[in-house]
Amino acid sequence: MLHKTALKSLVLPRSRSVTAGESRQLVWPWVRLFVVACLVLGIFFRFYNLGYKVYWSDETMTSLRISGYTTEQLVANAFNGHPLSVAEIVQTYQVPDPDRPLSDTLAALASHPEHSPLFYLLARYWSQGWPDPVLATRSLAALISLGLFPAIYWLCQELFQSSWVGWGAMALVAVSPLQVLYAQEARQYSLWALTVVLASAALLRAMRVKSLAAWGLYTLMLALSFYTHLFSGLVALGHGLYVVAIVAEERWQRWQLNQRFQPSSAIGLQTSPRLPPHLAKSQRQFGHDARGSLKAGVLYFSLAAYGVASLAALILFSPWLWIVITRADRVQEATEWVTADRENLIAHWLLNLNRLFFDMNQGTSLFNPLLYLTAALTGYAVYFLWRTTLPRIWLFIVCQMGVTSLGLILPDLLLGGRRSTIGRYLIPCHIAVQLAVAYLLTLKVMGSPSAQTLPFGVTHSSGLGDDRSTPPSRHCTDQTTIPQAWFAPAYRWRQVVALVALSGVLSCLVSAHVAVWWHKSPTKSRHNPRVAEVVNQAEHPLVISNEPPTLILPLCHLLAPTVTLQLIQNEDLPTIPDGYSEVFLYRSSDELQQVLSEELGFDLLPAAPHWLQRLELRASGTAARELAPPLGPPA
Numbered sequence: 001m002l003h004k005t006a007l008k009s010l011v012l013p014r015s016r017s018v019t020a021g022e023s024r025q026l027v028w029p030w031v032r033l034f035v036v037a038c039l040v041l042g043i044f045f046r047f048y049n050l051g052y053k054v055y056w057s058d059e060t061m062t063s064l065r066i067s068g069y070t071t072e073q074l075v076a077n078a079f080n081g082h083p084l085s086v087a088e089i090v091q092t093y094q095v096p097d098p099d100r101p102l103s104d105t106l107a108a109l110a111s112h113p114e115h116s117p118l119f120y121l122l123a124r125y126w127s128q129g130w131p132d133p134v135l136a137t138r139s140l141a142a143l144i145s146l147g148l149f150p151a152i153y154w155l156c157q158e159l160f161q162s163s164w165v166g167w168g169a170m171a172l173v174a175v176s177p178l179q180v181l182y183a184q185e186a187r188q189y190s191l192w193a194l195t196v197v198l199a200s201a202a203l204l205r206a207m208r209v210k211s212l213a214a215w216g217l218y219t220l221m222l223a224l225s226f227y228t229h230l231f232s233g234l235v236a237l238g239h240g241l242y243v244v245a246i247v248a249e250e251r252w253q254r255w256q257l258n259q260r261f262q263p264s265s266a267i268g269l270q271t272s273p274r275l276p277p278h279l280a281k282s283q284r285q286f287g288h289d290a291r292g293s294l295k296a297g298v299l300y301f302s303l304a305a306y307g308v309a310s311l312a313a314l315i316l317f318s319p320w321l322w323i324v325i326t327r328a329d330r331v332q333e334a335t336e337w338v339t340a341d342r343e344n345l346i347a348h349w350l351l352n353l354n355r356l357f358f359d360m361n362q363g364t365s366l367f368n369p370l371l372y373l374t375a376a377l378t379g380y381a382v383y384f385l386w387r388t389t390l391p392r393i394w395l396f397i398v399c400q401m402g403v404t405s406l407g408l409i410l411p412d413l414l415l416g417g418r419r420s421t422i423g424r425y426l427i428p429c430h431i432a433v434q435l436a437v438a439y440l441l442t443l444k445v446m447g448s449p450s451a452q453t454l455p456f457g458v459t460h461s462s463g464l465g466d467d468r469s470t471p472p473s474r475h476c477t478d479q480t481t482i483p484q485a486w487f488a489p490a491y492r493w494r495q496v497v498a499l500v501a502l503s504g505v506l507s508c509l510v511s512a513h514v515a516v517w518w519h520k521s522p523t524k525s526r527h528n529p530r531v532a533e534v535v536n537q538a539e540h541p542l543v544i545s546n547e548p549p550t551l552i553l554p555l556c557h558l559l560a561p562t563v564t565l566q567l568i569q570n571e572d573l574p575t576i577p578d579g580y581s582e583v584f585l586y587r588s589s590d591e592l593q594q595v596l597s598e599e600l601g602f603d604l605l606p607a608a609p610h611w612l613q614r615l616e617l618r619a620s621g622t623a624a625r626e627l628a629p630p631l632g633p634p635a
Contacts, residue, residue, distance in 0.1 A: 031164075031445070035171045038501060039149065042174025045508040046142045046183045051134045052512070054528055056520040059186040060553035061112075063094040063133050066124040068104030070111045074549050079567040081575055083542065087561035094133045094553065096124050113324045114331045118227040119188035134557060137186035145183035145190035148173060151197040152431070158204035159393055160439060164446060169438035175504035176434065177359035177511065178352075181519055182424060188228050189424050195225035196235050196428045200400065203239050206309070207246075207302050215309045222313035227320065231404070235428050236310055238403035242396050243306045249391045339417040348421035349409075350375055355423060356430055358503040360510060361518050378433055381440040388443070401432035423519070441500070444493035525554055527610040532558035534608045535584055542580040544615075546570050547587050555586065573600075576615075583615040 064074065074093055078084060096105075105124050109117045123137050130136035149170050156166035173179055182189040199221035206214035222239075225232035314321070324331060342348065347364040350371040354362075357374055382401075385394045408420040419425060511517055516526045535541050536559060543559075544566045545552060552567060568574055573595060576583060584607055585593070596602045596615065607614040 031167065034497075034501070035167045038171035038174045041505055041508075042149075042180065043146065045175075045180045045512060046145055047139075049512045050138050050142060050184055051132060052515060053184070053517060054515050054520050054525045054554060055134050055186070055557040056525045056554050057550035058521075059134075059137065060094065060557070061550070062120065062123065062137055062186045063127075064549070064553070065108040065112070066105055066120050066127060066137075067093055067096050068100045068108055069093050070108050071549055072111075075569065079546075079549075079569050081566060081568045081572055083564045083566050083577065085561065086556050086559045086563045086565060089553075089556050089565065090133065090561070094556070095130075095136075096127050098128050110323050110327070111330070112334055113320070113327050114230065114334050115188065116227050116229055116320060118224065119191045122191075123186070134186070138184055141185055141187065141190045142183050144194055145179070147194045148179070148190070148197060151194055151201065152435075155197050155201040155204070156435070156438070158201050158208065159396060159435070160389075162442075165439050165442045168442035168445075169435060171501065172434050172438045172441070175501055175508065176356055177504055177507035178355045178423060178430060180508050181359075181511065181517065182427070185424075185519070187424075189427060192225070192229040192232070193427050193431060195221060195228050196232065197431060199225050199232075199235065200239070200396075203242075203306075204396070206305065207243070210301060210305075215305045219309040219312045219316070222310065223316040226313060226317040230324070231407075231425060231428075234404045234407040235400070236313070237407070238399045238428075240306060240310065241403060242399040243303055245395050245399065246392055247300070247303050249395070338419050338422070339415070341416045342418035342421055345412060345418075345421060347371070348418075352421070352423045352426060352430075353378060353433065356433060357500055359507040359518075361514065377437060377440075381433075381436040384440045384443075385436050389439075397432045397436050401429050401436075404428040404432075441493065441497050445490060445497055524551060527608070528555050528558055530610075531555065531586065531608050531612045534612060535563055536560045538584075539581040540564075540579070541582045541584060542566060542576070543584045543586050544568070544574045544576070545586040545588050546572070546592055547589075551587060585613045585615055587611045 061071075064071070078089060078093070102124075105121070106117070109115070109120055119141075123140055126140045127133060127136035152169045152173055153163075153166035156162065156169050160166075179193070182193070199218065202214070202218040202221045206218045208214075222232070222236055225235060344364055344366070347366050350366075351362070351364050351368075354368075354371050354374040357377075358370055362368060362370075382394075382398070385397060405420070405426060408425055411417060412420045423430075515529050516522050532555060535543060540562075542564050546568045552565070556565070564580070566574055566576075570589060570591070585596070585604060593604060593613075597604055601618045603616045603618055604613040605616060606612075
């Protein structure tokens with residue numbers, strides 16, 4: 001909230017004239033302090049309690065593959081009934097060995113080609129030598145996420161021609177709960193957000209400077225985005241649609257102007273409307289002529305250059321693309337789970353949008369009013385963007401938002417599935433939403449109609465930057481008479497900004513102290529902390545399970561290194577050796593529990609509220625080692 005002195009200075013008489021310089025001097029110190037505070041808090045939350053949350057199944061698969069092992073190799077080597085300590089499993093299958101060749105990591109990654117390899121190759125080398133594999137992989141993701149701040153500032157400079165919006169976008173991204181969550185995830189999503197923003201900024205720069213080097217930079221950024229996530233194809237498609245839309249829109253404007261301003265038959269004169277000097281100068285930077293339309297040669301050059309650049313990016317990505325195509329059956333098998341139907345799609349869409357600004361691990365109830373508040377804020381931001389900017393600005397955000405979301409929504413509606421409900425798949429759409437909201441809040445907070453302080457395309461009085469309406473004056477001067485009504489909305493919008501920032505900070509603070517959040521697949525991991533606490537209290541425990549590696553490895557990161565595991569496959573019976581103070585059964589199949597109870601004479605007693613049982617041999621029971629077939633040597 002602004003200081004009282006600053007607030008009093010905003011209450012001006014109707015005849016008070018305020019220069020743009022005075023407005024900037026009044027607001028800028030508070031804006032700078034606010035942005036710096038958000039950035040400091042955002043950096044803090046990205047590294048605070050970095051290893052506290054459970055290392056869930058997807059993250060353990062990251063560590064497994066960068067260590068050079070596939071799931072099949074892990075099952076063959078460790079799920080054979082021979083007792084192994086937690087330390088042996090973690091050090092072998094969750095920590096990269098520098099002596100293990102890179103080809104093993106590449107082979108492990110190629111076994112799951114649905115995940116592009118760039119982040120995992122970086123993580124392989126970054127994680128070597130760290131004592132804690134959880135901190136190793138997550139610290140890389142958190143460090144990469146810091147690059148999003150300057151990247152989104154650059155994108156705002158290219159898109160809005162405004163440092164004010166850039167600062168606002170940095171602040172919004174810094175304390176966004178969703179961005180912070182995936183910045184602490186040992187997966188590729190923070191890198192994907194960074195490459196998407198860099199590729200978008202590079203595209204706008206290439207369209208502005210129209211040089212070979214600029215388009216080469218876009219090619220490189222787009223290829224890096226492909227190597228980070230396969231859904232970058234939707235981002236590239238959105239970029240292409242944007243370029244085509246700009247060409248079509250400008251050609252339409254040129255046709256309209258030509259029809260409107262034909263040579264006069266009476267006096268033989270041709271008239272041409274001209275933009276104000278401050279807008280014409282900015283327009284010429286993008287190849288516009290005096291009437292505000294792009295020159296035809298520049299338009300078609302951008303279209304051709306985009307086609308060549310995107311094709312070159314695909315060629316650079318072709319080695320991994322070939323692996324994806326040749327192993328399409330493996331990709332389909334690994335991603336089959338996203339085709340399962342999920343009820344209440346609309347509630348999940350609204351919840352994912354809400355998590356950009358406020359996230360208290362709430363459910364998907366449609367009676368949550370916060371869902372509709374954030375949806376209204378986003379809808380108004382997009383409307384405000386459309387009403388106050390030129391097509392080259394709002395089309396970019398709409399294309400990125402629409403293509404990346406509809407590319408997931410339409411398959412769910414037509415074929416069934418849950419693709420559009422998975423928040424991490426919508427990161428490019430989320431970035432577009434944050435850009436629109438940052439633009440809205442920045443202009444509302446600054447409260448100055450001076451053309452020198454507004455982003456490119458925003459004009460005085462009505463604020464319209466195109467021909468949808470005619471404002472009282474298209475010329476903006478440094479000395480503008482500002483009515484009191486202008487500042488009253490600005491003050492209220494500053495309260496909105498404070499509320500948005502506060503909700504993000506509180507969400508990050510609460511999330512940092514909860515071990516299992518919604519993005520950690522609670523159905524697979526919510527009870528693991530309690531299970532590990534019970535097992536670690538035993539003097540010399542043995543834990544038996546026939547669950548898959550995706551459920552065993554997350555538990556290993558919570559157990560003490562000295563705990564012994566006996567992992568078996570579904571068709572095997574455990575051989576329980578002597579010398580253990582307590583024997584536990586973890587989340588095993590009903591068939592195994594029935595065999596242990598009815599055939600081997602064990603009582604299965606609850607050791608924790610969920611997922612953990614203690615084995616006690618009944619007096620009439622038969623030891624499992626007397627019935628179980630002998631196990632061969634470890635593979």
